Amino acid sequence: MDPRGVLQVPWGIFASLVVAMLLGAILGLEREFAKKPAGLRTNMLVAGASAFLVELSQLLTDQFDDMFGGSAIRSDPIRVIEAVITGVSFLGAGTIIRRHASRDVEGLTTAASLLFAAAVGICVALSEPMLAAVVALTVAAALRVLGWLETWALARFEDKHS
Numbered sequence: 001m002d003p004r005g006v007l008q009v010p011w012g013i014f015a016s017l018v019v020a021m022l023l024g025a026i027l028g029l030e031r032e033f034a035k036k037p038a039g040l041r042t043n044m045l046v047a048g049a050s051a052f053l054v055e056l057s058q059l060l061t062d063q064f065d066d067m068f069g070g071s072a073i074r075s076d077p078i079r080v081i082e083a084v085i086t087g088v089s090f091l092g093a094g095t096i097i098r099r100h101a102s103r104d105v106e107g108l109t110t111a112a113s114l115l116f117a118a119a120v121g122i123c124v125a126l127s128e129p130m131l132a133a134v135v136a137l138t139v140a141a142a143l144r145v146l147g148w149l150e151t152w153a154l155a156r157f158e159d160k161h162s
Contacts, residue, residue, distance in 0.1 A: 010059065012055075013052070013055040013056070013059065016051045016052075016055050016124050016125050016129075017048050017051055017052050017055070018048075019051075019124050019129050019132070020047040020048050020050065020051035020052075020120060020121040020124040020125070020132070021044045021045075021047055021048035021051075022044075023047055023120045023121075023124065023129075023132050023133055023136040024043040024044040024045070024046060024047025024048060024117045024120060024121065024136070025040055025043065025044045026136045026137060026140045027043045027047070027113050027116060027117050027120070027136055027139060027140055027143075028040035028041065028042065028043030028044055028117070029140070030113070030140045030143045030144055031043060031110060031113055031143075033144075034143070034147060036095075036107075036109075036110045037095055037107070037110060038092075038095050038110045038111075038113070038114055042114065043113065043114065043117040044117075046088055046091070046114050046117040046118050046121065047117040047118065047120050047121035047124075048121060049084075049121065050084045050088070050117070050118040050119075050120075050121030050122050050125070051121035051122065051124045051125040052121075052125075053080060053083070053084055053125075054077070054080055054081065054084065054121070054122055054125035054126065055125045057075070057077065057080040058075075058077070058125075061075040081122055084118055084121075084122060085115070085118060088114055088115055088117075088118040089111075089115065091114060092110070092111030092112070092114045092115055093111065095107040095110045095111050095114070096108055096111055109143065113139070113143065116135070116136075116139050119135070120132045120135055120136050123135065
């Protein structure tokens with residue numbers, strides 16, 4: 001029988017999940033406003049899943065330590081983070097499209113925002129929610145401001161060369 005009880009919820013893990021999803025929403029809103037394929041829900045899920053997986057790995061390690069006195073398992077938290085990054089990179093690769101008619105590539109920024117959403121979730125799970133919040137806000141602001149700057153610069157370039 002589980003010593004914590006069948007219905008006991010690890011609220012700290014749940015709180016990490018919620019915080020990560022809310023911070024992922026900040027990145028997702030920017031992508032949503034930019035009308036990109038991986039928007040609000042995707043970024044929320046990536047950030048939340050990243051935090052949840054890191055938290056679960058710690059929970060599993062703690063349970064093994066309790067059952068076997070700490071001698072049965074050695075945990076490497078970096079491996080979990082590597083697995084999360086690999087999974088998110090695979091997901092991000094699916095957002096990248098190269099148009100055959102031109103040399104344009106789309107989706108790179110969206111893929112990068114998914115990677116940042118994962119990093120934000122990992123950061124929350126590592127008990128650094130303020131750092132995660134600052135990073136999420138900084139990335140969202142950079143995406144928005146640089147998007148406007150890019151649009152402005154392209155418009156000026158086209159005006160000069162038309």
